[in-house]
Amino acid sequence: MILNVRGNTCVAMKQGxxxxxxxxxxxxxxQKFIDGLINEDDWSxxxxxxxxxxxxCSGMLCHYFGKxxxxxxxxxxxxxxxxYGKIAFISALKLLSxxxxxxxxxLSELRNMLVHNASNVTFSLENYFSNATKEKQERYHSALNLRLKKISTKTEVIEGVNLLIKEPKSVIWSSLTQCLSSIYIQDIFSIKRNELISDAxxxxxxxRPIEIKKEDIPLTVGSKSFASLTRDGIKPAP
Structure with missing residues (x-):
C-alpha cells in the first residue's frame, strides 16, 4: 500500500x-472503510x-528505502x-514505537489463530478474553490497548482490563487507527527526506563531475581489510 500522492505532493491530513x-x-x-471496521463481526x-x-507496513518500508x-x-x-519479517525491519529502523x-x-497472533479454520467466523473476542486467565488478560490488555483509557455508558464506566473484556473491538480499532496514523507520519517523513536527497x-x-579519489575508498569490508581478504583467498573485483 503505497501512500497516495498527487504529483509530488502527498495527500494532506485534514484534521490531524x-x-x-x-x-x-x-x-x-x-470512504468509511476504517470507520466501518468497528461495526464488523469479530472475525472480520x-x-x-x-x-x-x-x-x-509494506508501503512504509518502500517509502523508507525510496525503492x-x-x-x-x-x-x-x-x-x-x-x-526476518516486516516487523524485524520496522524494529531495526525504529519506524514504529x-x-x-x-x-x-x-494482532498477528490472533489473525493466525483465526485464518486457517472456517469455523472461526463465529469467533467472539469477548468470550476469548473473558475465558483467559487473569495473567493473560493483563498481557493481552497491555499489548492490544495503546490509548483507550475508558468508555462511559449511562450505567457504568469501563476502564483498565475490563475495556478489553467488555469492549474488545473498541480497544483493537482504537489501536489500529493509532498505528495507521504513525505509519502515515513515517511515510510523509520518508517521502520528503527522499525528495531532499534527490534534489541535493x-x-x-x-x-561539477563527481570524482572518487583513492583515499575516499574504504580499506575495510566489515571487520576485514582488503589485505586480509586477499590473504584469505578472496580478491576484490577489479
Missing amino acids: TDDLAALEEAFGLP LIIKSHALLESA YELIDIFAHLDMSNKK KAERRFISE LKKIKSA
Whole structure:
C-alpha cells in the first residue's frame, strides 16, 4: 500500500493524524472503510485490520528505502517474524514505537489463530478474553490497548482490563487507527527526506563531475581489510 500522492505532493491530513477520512484517502481506501471496521463481526475485524496493517507496513518500508520496486518483496515477507519479517525491519529502523510493534505482533497472533479454520467466523473476542486467565488478560490488555483509557455508558464506566473484556473491538480499532496514523507520519517523513536527497544529488551532479579519489575508498569490508581478504583467498573485483 503505497501512500497516495498527487504529483509530488502527498495527500494532506485534514484534521490531524486521527482524521479517518484523510487516512483513507492517503492509503487509497474506500470512504468509511476504517470507520466501518468497528461495526464488523469479530472475525472480520481481526482479518481486515491485519491485512490493512500488513499492506501499510509494506508501503512504509518502500517509502523508507525510496525503492517502490520492492513492494512485492516486502508484501510477501511474514508480518510478525522478529528475525526476518516486516516487523524485524520496522524494529531495526525504529519506524514504529515498541508499543505499536507489540500491538501488531499480538494482532498477528490472533489473525493466525483465526485464518486457517472456517469455523472461526463465529469467533467472539469477548468470550476469548473473558475465558483467559487473569495473567493473560493483563498481557493481552497491555499489548492490544495503546490509548483507550475508558468508555462511559449511562450505567457504568469501563476502564483498565475490563475495556478489553467488555469492549474488545473498541480497544483493537482504537489501536489500529493509532498505528495507521504513525505509519502515515513515517511515510510523509520518508517521502520528503527522499525528495531532499534527490534534489541535493541533482545539484551536486550539475555543479561539477563527481570524482572518487583513492583515499575516499574504504580499506575495510566489515571487520576485514582488503589485505586480509586477499590473504584469505578472496580478491576484490577489479
